[in-house]
Amino acid sequence: MNKLVSKSEIMKLFHDNMTLMCGGFANRGNPGKLIDMVVESGAQNLSIISNDAGDPDLTIGRLIRSRQAKKLIASHVGMNPELGQAVLEGRMELELSPQGTLAERIRCGGTGMGGVLIKTGLGTVIEEGKQKIEVNGQSYLLELPLTAEIALVKAHKADALGNLVYKGTQRNFNPLVAMAGKTVIVEAEEIVPIGALDMDEIHTPGVFVSLVWNGEEE
Amino acid sequence: MNKLVSKSEIMKLFHDNMTLMCGGFANRGNPGKLIDMVVESGAQNLSIISNDAGDPDLTIGRLIRSRQAKKLIASHVGMNPELGQAVLEGRMELELSPQGTLAERIRCGGTGMGGVLIKTGLGTVIEEGKQKIEVNGQSYLLELPLTAEIALVKAHKADALGNLVYKGTQRNFNPLVAMAGKTVIVEAEEIVPIGALDMDEIHTPGVFVSLVWNGEEE
Amino acid sequence: MTDIKEKIARKVAGFFKPGDVVNLGIGIPTMVGNYIEDGVWLHTENGLVGYGPAPEPGAESEYLTGAGAQFLTAYPGAAAFDSATSFAIVRGGHLTATVLGALEVDEKGNLANWSRPGVIVGMGGAMDLVNGAKDVIIAMEHTARGGKHKILESCSLPLTGVGVVTKIVTELCVIQVTGEGLVLQELSEGVTLDEVLEKTGARLIVSETLR
Amino acid sequence: MTDIKEKIARKVAGFFKPGDVVNLGIGIPTMVGNYIEDGVWLHTENGLVGYGPAPEPGAESEYLTGAGAQFLTAYPGAAAFDSATSFAIVRGGHLTATVLGALEVDEKGNLANWSRPGVIVGMGGAMDLVNGAKDVIIAMEHTARGGKHKILESCSLPLTGVGVVTKIVTELCVIQVTGEGLVLQELSEGVTLDEVLEKTGARLIVSETLR
Numbered sequence: 001m002n003k004l005v006s007k008s009e010i011m012k013l014f015h016d017n018m019t020l021m022c023g024g025f026a027n028r029g030n031p032g033k034l035i036d037m038v039v040e041s042g043a044q045n046l047s048i049i050s051n052d053a054g055d056p057d058l059t060i061g062r063l064i065r066s067r068q069a070k071k072l073i074a075s076h077v078g079m080n081p082e083l084g085q086a087v088l089e090g091r092m093e094l095e096l097s098p099q100g101t102l103a104e105r106i107r108c109g110g111t112g113m114g115g116v117l118i119k120t121g122l123g124t125v126i127e128e129g130k131q132k133i134e135v136n137g138q139s140y141l142l143e144l145p146l147t148a149e150i151a152l153v154k155a156h157k158a159d160a161l162g163n164l165v166y167k168g169t170q171r172n173f174n175p176l177v178a179m180a181g182k183t184v185i186v187e188a189e190e191i192v193p194i195g196a197l198d199m200d201e202i203h204t205p206g207v208f209v210s211l212v213w214n215g216e217e218e
Numbered sequence: 219m220n221k222l223v224s225k226s227e228i229m230k231l232f233h234d235n236m237t238l239m240c241g242g243f244a245n246r247g248n249p250g251k252l253i254d255m256v257v258e259s260g261a262q263n264l265s266i267i268s269n270d271a272g273d274p275d276l277t278i279g280r281l282i283r284s285r286q287a288k289k290l291i292a293s294h295v296g297m298n299p300e301l302g303q304a305v306l307e308g309r310m311e312l313e314l315s316p317q318g319t320l321a322e323r324i325r326c327g328g329t330g331m332g333g334v335l336i337k338t339g340l341g342t343v344i345e346e347g348k349q350k351i352e353v354n355g356q357s358y359l360l361e362l363p364l365t366a367e368i369a370l371v372k373a374h375k376a377d378a379l380g381n382l383v384y385k386g387t388q389r390n391f392n393p394l395v396a397m398a399g400k401t402v403i404v405e406a407e408e409i410v411p412i413g414a415l416d417m418d419e420i421h422t423p424g425v426f427v428s429l430v431w432n433g434e435e436e
Numbered sequence: 437m438t439d440i441k442e443k444i445a446r447k448v449a450g451f452f453k454p455g456d457v458v459n460l461g462i463g464i465p466t467m468v469g470n471y472i473e474d475g476v477w478l479h480t481e482n483g484l485v486g487y488g489p490a491p492e493p494g495a496e497s498e499y500l501t502g503a504g505a506q507f508l509t510a511y512p513g514a515a516a517f518d519s520a521t522s523f524a525i526v527r528g529g530h531l532t533a534t535v536l537g538a539l540e541v542d543e544k545g546n547l548a549n550w551s552r553p554g555v556i557v558g559m560g561g562a563m564d565l566v567n568g569a570k571d572v573i574i575a576m577e578h579t580a581r582g583g584k585h586k587i588l589e590s591c592s593l594p595l596t597g598v599g600v601v602t603k604i605v606t607e608l609c610v611i612q613v614t615g616e617g618l619v620l621q622e623l624s625e626g627v628t629l630d631e632v633l634e635k636t637g638a639r640l641i642v643s644e645t646l647r
Numbered sequence: 648m649t650d651i652k653e654k655i656a657r658k659v660a661g662f663f664k665p666g667d668v669v670n671l672g673i674g675i676p677t678m679v680g681n682y683i684e685d686g687v688w689l690h691t692e693n694g695l696v697g698y699g700p701a702p703e704p705g706a707e708s709e710y711l712t713g714a715g716a717q718f719l720t721a722y723p724g725a726a727a728f729d730s731a732t733s734f735a736i737v738r739g740g741h742l743t744a745t746v747l748g749a750l751e752v753d754e755k756g757n758l759a760n761w762s763r764p765g766v767i768v769g770m771g772g773a774m775d776l777v778n779g780a781k782d783v784i785i786a787m788e789h790t791a792r793g794g795k796h797k798i799l800e801s802c803s804l805p806l807t808g809v810g811v812v813t814k815i816v817t818e819l820c821v822i823q824v825t826g827e828g829l830v831l832q833e834l835s836e837g838v839t840l841d842e843v844l845e846k847t848g849a850r851l852i853v854s855e856t857l858r
Contacts, residue, residue: 025730026693026712026714028709051730052771075770075771075772077767077769078768078769083767084767084768094767096769096770098770098773098774098775099730099734099770099771099772099775100730100734100737100738100772100779101775103731103734107731119738119778120738120774120779122778124807124808125806126770126774166729167710168710168711168721169693169712169713169719170710171694171728172693172694172729172733173729175729176729203729
């Protein structure tokens with residue numbers, strides 16, 4: 001039940017052709033050191049789910065610059081012109097999802113549901129290829145769940161059971177991503193003893209979490 | 219922005235033929251004093267959404283005994299034989315929803331979505347009257363959102379902005395119900411000054427909440 | 437009688453190892469909690485993982501209760517959450533197992549445990565649990581009052597779930613539900629194959645280890 | 648130039664009263680935050696209600712940032728939440744208004760503000776905001792560089808939302824979007840009707856109060 005691991009144990013998990021999901025928003029609250037490890041692993045042909053593409057030299061921007069990422073599902077990529085370039089040149093595939101829809105699609109995957117009906121994007125390009133469903137005379141888009149082989153999460157505090165607490169606006173997509181990975185890896189700013197977190201302050205119950213790392217080299 | 223109100227201000231809001239949604243689970247974490255006020259109001263022909271029917275002399279069981287409730291949407295009513303009797307005699311209508319589905323339907327209403335796809339209940343009576351939707355070769359039931367004119371919520375701590383903190387297993391359906399009412403009324407065990415709650419410990423942001431009551435007579 | 441129930445509960449408890457996350461239904465399943473190893477984590481659908489046994493008299497807290505409103509304790513590291521998160525744990529595949537009682541179970545792993553004629557109860561979280569938990573273990577007495585079969589060719593009562601049961605544990609035996617049907621895997625001490633066959637209303641495949 | 652932007656921002660800020668909950672987009676909309684009354688609450692989609700102006704140098708916290716990664720402060724009573732809750736606030740109808748910029752707005756209240764040819768940016772939260780907020784206020788300069796019309800009969804760029812805009816505020820005027828079309832409600836000081844008509848690519852209904 002002790003989920004604390006070292007860097008080398010995590011490094012083994014990255015491989016070619018996998019789907020990674022990543023918390024964080026506009027270079028804030030990202031599991032930056034875990035992303036460094038993905039770069040270091042050299043894993044190729046990655047599909048990535050993340051709110052945004054980060055800056056080119058930060059967070060998942062680094063996986064685009066290193067050309068390890070072949071596909072990105074995100075809501076906003078404006079801070080990363082290299083991503084735009086890669087898409088225009090056909091080196092990368094980009095699926096845009098409105099931010100609130102992206103959040104619900106990740107949550108939907110994490111909660112084991114088959115989809116959610118959302119109005120956002122009706123009458124826009126977001127409709128393309130999606131089933132429209134009528135409920136009580138109103139149209140909705142059927143938005144499908146997102147899950148990933150590995151979810152990368154940044155937390156402020158974690159215990160060895162994987163219970164997590166986030167701080168301020170670093171929370172963003174992290175608690176959602178933490179539900180939707182087959183393997184959920186946490187980069188914690190601080191490891192606290194089991195019992196140090198009050199049951200009411202825990203944002204992500206440990207039951208969702210696979211591995212916790214203290215962010216130190218070994 | 220001060221959402222603190224007295225009992226008399228809340229009493230005005232209850233009227234015949236309304237839909238009420240109520241937090242709580244098996245007589246725990248219920249907004250019991252707010253339910254007392256509904257009894258006192260004498261409002262008739264109520265539709266109620268709640269996890270369960272409570273005991274006959276507790277929580278929403280009291281609205282069944284008083285014959286103010288004409289319809290209940292719930293997951294479990296086994297603790298209240300009077301409800302069963304009322305249904306068998308045709309005095310009350312009961313719609314059963316599996317508990318996890320009920321939770322997501324309330325959340326779905328609160329988040330402004332049109333429905334969720336859930337496997338729970340496939341091949342059972344829960345299928346009746348529901349649209350089946352296929353996603354990637356798998357069948358799901360389309361479950362529709364629930365909202366209410368008034369949502370009744372029990373919180374452990376509240377501030378005048380409506381920020382709420384729950385304690386232990388009293389949380390249950392309360393944070394969901396607190397998102398899904400047109401008017402959300404909170405019965406708080408303790409009112410704390412604005413700023414006393416840390417931004418990270420707040421379970422329900424005040425923006426969802428309409429009125430906060432300290433549970434005292436006047 | 438209590439002996440029988442305890443025996444079943446002990447047997448089921450033995451299936452779990454530290455790190456497992458388990459939801460226990462009412463009745464015999466609740467008793468399983470008394471025999472699990474340290475480090476098996478218990479989930480209660482009203483919103484807690486990590487609960488422990490009933491508190492000492494006087495130490496009850498209305499903030500620490502179970503799905504049946506009973507008072508609980510909590511281990512260090514326990515986490516509280518709302519009902520949507522509670523069933524995200526269930527539906528999302530994070531429960532190692534749920535242990536439930538049954539009115540009827542059949543050869544296809546169908547389960548009926550929430551509704552009988554003329555009584556209005558509701559399914560509570562049972563339908564979510566049987567669809568979400570990796571293992572759905574039925575812990576029950578082998579037959580109903582008067583010796584009536586509960587393990588059947590086909591359930592007659594309203595179903596809780598279709599093809600969901602993975603294991604049945606009774607005072608007489610352990611049955612694994614497989615694609616081929618019900619496989620009798622283990623007989624309790626002193627129980628004969630004939631007794632089990634007689635008290636079972638379904639076709640049983642006898643495991644090689646028992647032949 | 649800054650003058651023009653400030654003027655627009657001040658005008659928009661005047662629409663809000665204490666208790667309102669408002670989300671501000673980038674550019675001129677962000678500047679609205681400098682002029683709102685105390686008690687107007689600001690929502691940022693990355694997960695906070697109740698933020699205040701930029702912190703003093705040296706007081707920045709990586710735990711208190713906005714959707715553009717900029718540093719913020721927080722008022723007492725501010726609440727943090729995850730992205731799903733953030734958009735539950737938006738989609739659930741709890742935003743009094745969102746203030747956004749635009750590339751194009753048209754007579755039907757259609758908005759295009761996320762995509763222009765050859766640039767890949769993404770819609771971020773804009774599509775959610777325009778569908779969820781009660782009021783969708785476009786705060787922008789009346790025309791684009793070179794005097795190109797931005798208020799059009801019909802948008803030509805990819806849409807952010809269909810029939811979502813409720814109000815347009817520019818340095819020249821305030822336009823209300825109604826079922827009948829665009830109603831010119833207010834002219835800025837020193838601005839003539841002719842100037843507005845010339846700089847607008849859509850049919851304008853002149854409000855009675857202006858005739």
